[in-house]
Amino acid sequence: MSKFQFPESIASRPTYGSLKSRPGKAHLMIADAEGAEAILDLAAQDAGLMAKSHVIYIPSGSGAGLSERLRGLKPAQYYEGPSYAAAVPRIRRVLSDAHMGLQVYLCGTEGLMGQAMNEATAAGIPHSAIQTEHRGSIARRMQCVHCKGITENVTTDPFVCAHCGLNLFVRDHYSRRLAAFQGVCIDAEDPGNVPNPVELYK
Amino acid sequence: MTIQFNKETFRDDYSFRNSDWAIKRFPFPFHEDSYMYSVNMEQHRGGPPGSVYEKRFDVDEHYLAEMEDRAIVLAEDPLRCQSLPHMTLAGWDTLELIMTCKSEDYPDLFELHRDGKRWRWVNKPMGIDHSFTFLDETTLPCGPLEYITRQTQGDFAVLDQRDEMLWMDAGTVTTQADWSLDFDIGMNFFEWHAPVPMAHELGIFKRALKFLLNVQQGAPARRLNWTMTVNPLLDTSPENYHKWGIQKTTLTPENIGAKQHLRVELQTFFRLPRSNALLFPIRCYLIAFQDIVSVPKWGRRLHRVVRDLPDELATYKGFIANRPMMLDYLGQYDDGRPTSPGIWPDLETEPPLDMGR
């Protein structure tokens, strides 16, 4: 079980809750890695829930038999994808069918929740029908403000932009549209003076 | 008066200069000897003749050079002008407001002739004489917001108003104090202000938003904001920070008077008629320290403000490292005399500098 308490931050930085089973005929759950644990906890709250649920799961290399345990919940539909990008067409297809009252549950890393949140709101799902819960890695999806490239899974500050190679520091300023935090050149005023990367929140 | 437009640059050789006229009308942002964030808003209902507050959209000697600089920035990075799909009508509102105001306030420079939807716009300084159909995008070379803001000094954010909130859903931003439209577009009032220190805790943004939601058509408002910039660089964008950040380290005691600039934003707020959006022009004025201290009152006061500014603000504004050198320079222009209240230069009434006192 890994549930990280994010320290209080600035107003653009998203916050996450704890999934609660809600009444409804249809439920869509999108999770990656340890996000599976949040679905397991959710299923334990409500015995009838999983029979009405479609689970979309991206294991992202997290072993520990989480896939098997999710499958064991016997969701009405279960899909496992090799990456979030690979799952997107399916997520869009499912959301395009959504009826009034669909409940959406997003859990796992911030990058997954942020991107899936955009898909859900773009499909017209009201914010009040979407819940989020962070589990697992505190890795961030970062946009380089200079080249605009997105670097996934950033766990250190500073880090190297995967696109332009600049050394970037990690800001808490967050764009929901991009589902990404902002990375800014750390050695602009003292070229070459790049501090050693430290783990986020360490 | 007729304006002589300067031939000058805001990059490379930085040939930007303020004339004596521009110095005397500079919007000095400090009405007293100290500064802290506040809900500093007032009606935008003109001001003393010749001041930057007099007209709704001030045009000054830097007009043509600023428009050239904007064209360079937009050519390098088209993402500096963006409009979410639902904001096109607000773009037309903006075009109409600016064309109307400029042709009324500067009839010798701008003309707007309307025949129903057929409009003719004449911008004499830029050599533009263009007929188009209002609300028909195919008759303009680009979107309406981009079209008119390529001809108007200052950055522009266009805020959609819904759910008792303002959303930054369009803009043209090339003379910004280190924030990114591309990153902030789509955010709400509290989200895009998230990086600002102290002001959230002081309740300033809550009160400011309440005020803005109630700005009415025909009753614009305004406020001043300020920061510091080394070299008269208009495009202090985060996008290009890895290129310009190094310039902050080039100050020396010998060049600081010419290189260090106070950067003041005259921010105005206009309600737009059709879209009910809020137009937020952010007009940037730059002045070198050596020109500020030519006004004794301003030299005295700037020294005291910079000296006493909380570290959080000096850090956020990006000049904490240069503050000691600024104080060494500005201290030479502060003889300790009291200053008159208000922002005006008061050249006739304020005593000259007297360091031998």
Ligand code: HEM
């Ligand atoms: C709706 C129009 C407005 C827009 C689009 C806007 C936009 C911005 C942006 C983008 C920033 C930079 C934030 C960053 O660091 O990334 C900023 C800073 C700031 N804004 Fe606003 N703003 C608006 C209205 C106001 C109002 C009415 C106030 C009134 C108090 C205000 C107070 C401030 C302050 C105090 C800062 C920090 C500036 C500094 O210290 O240099 N803003 N604003």
